[in-house]
Amino acid sequence: MIANYGYKDGSGEFYISIDTDKCTSCPVEHACLTGCPKGMFEIITDDYDDVVAAVKQSFRRSLAFDCSDCKPVGGYTSLPCTTACTPGAIKHSW
Amino acid sequence: MITAGIDMGSRTVKVVFIEELKVDGAPQLKWGVKGKHIMFPDELDADQAADKAFEDALKGAGITRDQVKKVVATGAGRKQVKFATSDVTEVGAGARGAVFMCPTAKTVVDVGAEEGRGVKANAEGKVVDFAGNEKCAAGAGAFAESMSRALQLSLKDFGEASLRSDKTIPMNAQCTVFAESEVVSLIHSATPKEDIAKAVLDAVASRVCAMVRRVGIEDEVILIGGMVHNPGFVQSLKVALGVDKVLLPDMPEYISALGAALIAAENNA
Numbered sequence: 018m019i020a021n022y023g024y025k026d027g028s029g030e031f032y033i034s035i036d037t038d039k040c041t042s043c044p045v046e047h048a049c050l051t052g053c054p055k056g057m058f059e060i061i062t063d064d065y066d067d068v069v070a071a072v073k074q075s076f077r078r079s080l081a082f083d084c085s086d087c088k089p090v091g092g093y094t095s096l097p098c099t100t101a102c103t104p105g106a107i108k109h110s111w
Numbered sequence: 112m113i114t115a116g117i118d119m120g121s122r123t124v125k126v127v128f129i130e131e132l133k134v135d136g137a138p139q140l141k142w143g144v145k146g147k148h149i150m151f152p153d154e155l156d157a158d159q160a161a162d163k164a165f166e167d168a169l170k171g172a173g174i175t176r177d178q179v180k181k182v183v184a185t186g187a188g189r190k191q192v193k194f195a196t197s198d199v200t201e202v203g204a205g206a207r208g209a210v211f212m213c214p215t216a217k218t219v220v221d222v223g224a225e226e227g228r229g230v231k232a233n234a235e236g237k238v239v240d241f242a243g244n245e246k247c248a249a250g251a252g253a254f255a256e257s258m259s260r261a262l263q264l265s266l267k268d269f270g271e272a273s274l275r276s277d278k279t280i281p282m283n284a285q286c287t288v289f290a291e292s293e294v295v296s297l298i299h300s301a302t303p304k305e306d307i308a309k310a311v312l313d314a315v316a317s318r319v320c321a322m323v324r325r326v327g328i329e330d331e332v333i334l335i336g337g338m339v340h341n342p343g344f345v346q347s348l349k350v351a352l353g354v355d356k357v358l359l360p361d362m363p364e365y366i367s368a369l370g371a372a373l374i375a376a377e378n379n380a
Binding site: 032 | 203245326
C-alpha cells in the first residue's frame with residue numbers, strides 16, 4: 018500500500034509517501050525512526066496487521082515547515098529519511 | 112452471526128449491523144445488512160454518543176447486544192468507542208465497504224464532513240494507495256455546509272441550485288475562512304446564488320480531485336460519504352475528474368460503518 022500523509026494548500030503539495038509493502042520486511046530495522054532529525058516517523062500496526070512506518074499525526078499538517086530544515090536550503094544534499102530508508106519506501110512530493 | 116460497524120464521524124455517528132446469509136446458488140451474497148442507524152449527537156461527549164447510537168441501533172434492528180459477536184469502530188473518533196472489539200482507519204473501512212457495494216469500483220472517493228480522501232482499492236476492498244488532506248476542511252462537506260449557510264440556502268437547495276448554473280467562477284482561496292469572504296464578495300457583487308453555489312462545489316471538487324489524482328484514477332470511480340446527497344457536487348466531481356460516470360451507492364453515509372462491520376465479520380470467520 019502507498020500511504021500519502023500530508024496536504025495540499027495554497028503554497029503547494031506536501032506529501033510524504035510510504036510504500037508500506039517495503040516496510041513489512043524492513044532490512045534496516047526501521048532506520049527512519051532515528052534517521053529523521055525531528056522524529057517524525059512512528060511504527061504502527063495497520064488495518065491489515067502489518068507493522069509499518071507512518072508519519073506521526075502531529076506532523077501531518079505542517080510538513081512544509083517541519084521538513085524544511087532537511088531540504089537543500091538547510092544544508093542537506095539528500096533527505097535524511099530517504100537516505101536512512103535504503104529499501105526506498107519513503108518519498109517526498111516536493 | 113451478526114457483527115457491527117460503528118463510524119464515529121465528526122458530525123454524525125453511524126451504526127450498521129450485518130448478518131451472515133445463506134443463499135443457495137448465490138455464494139457471493141455472503142453478508143446482508145440487518146440494520147442501520149444514524150445519529151446527530153447533540154452533545155460533545157463522544158463516549159455517550161457512541162453508546163446511545165449503538166443502543167438506538169440495536170432497538171431499531173430488533174436485536175440485543177449479546178447477539179452482536181463483534182463490533183469494529185472506525186472514523187475520526189474510533190478510539191473513543193470503548194465497547195468496540197477493535198478499530199480500523201476510515202480509509203480501510205471505506206474501501207472495504209465501497210467495494211462490497213460496487214465490486215467493479217477501484218477508485219474510491221470519500222467525502223465526509225471533516226475530510227475528503229482518494230483511495231485506490233483492489234478487488235478484495237484492500238487499500239492499495241490513499242491520499243487525504245490532513246490540514247483543512249476546504250475539500251470536505253463542512254466547507255460546503257458553511258458556504259450554504261453564507262448563502263442562506265439549505266444544503267438540499269444549495270446542491271440543486273448549482274445544477275442551474277452553467278458559469279465557471281474560480282474560487283482562489285484555499286482556506287474555508289478566506290473562501291467565505293470570497294463568497295461574501297460575490298454576494299455583494301450581485302452574483303446569482305446558483306453561480307456562487309456552483310463555484311463553491313467546483314472548488315470542493317477540485318480539491319478532492321487533487322487527492323484522487325495523487326492515487327490515480329482507475330475505472331470505475333465510486334463516491335461515498337454524505338456528499339453523495341449533493342447532486343451539484345456529484346456533477347462538479349465528474350467534470351473535475353474527467354469521467355462520464357461516478358457510481359453512487361445506496362446508503363452512502365453508512366459505507367465506512369458497513370466496511371467496519373464486514374472487517375469484523377471477516378476477521379471473525
